[in-house]
Amino acid sequence: MALGYKTRRRLSLLVLLVGMPLYVVVAVTVVNLFDRPPFWLELLVYVGLGFLWILPMKPIFIGVGQPDPEQKPDAVSQRGDTPPR
Incomplete structure (x- = not known):
C-alpha cells in the first residue's frame, strides 16, 4: 500500500518532531550503558x-519537499508555490 502525499507529509513531520528526539535519547542511553570507548569509536x-x-x-x-503531485496545476500557481522563472 503506497502512502499518499499528505500522509507522508504528516508522518515526516511526526517523525522529525517526536521520533527523532526519542531516537537520540535512546541512542545516547544505549551508548552510555557501556564503558566509555575511545573518542574515534564513539564518534563512529x-x-x-x-x-x-x-x-x-x-x-x-521521498518527495515531501516537492509540490503535491495530485493537486491541479492551476491551484498550485494560485497559492504562489511555483518557483520563479
Whole structure:
C-alpha cells in the first residue's frame, strides 16, 4: 500500500518532531550503558546511528519537499508555490 502525499507529509513531520528526539535519547542511553570507548569509536557509533534511522524512514521522506503531485496545476500557481522563472 503506497502512502499518499499528505500522509507522508504528516508522518515526516511526526517523525522529525517526536521520533527523532526519542531516537537520540535512546541512542545516547544505549551508548552510555557501556564503558566509555575511545573518542574515534564513539564518534563512529554516533555517525552510524545517525545514518541508521534513514533506512526505514526513507520512503516517508521521498518527495515531501516537492509540490503535491495530485493537486491541479492551476491551484498550485494560485497559492504562489511555483518557483520563479
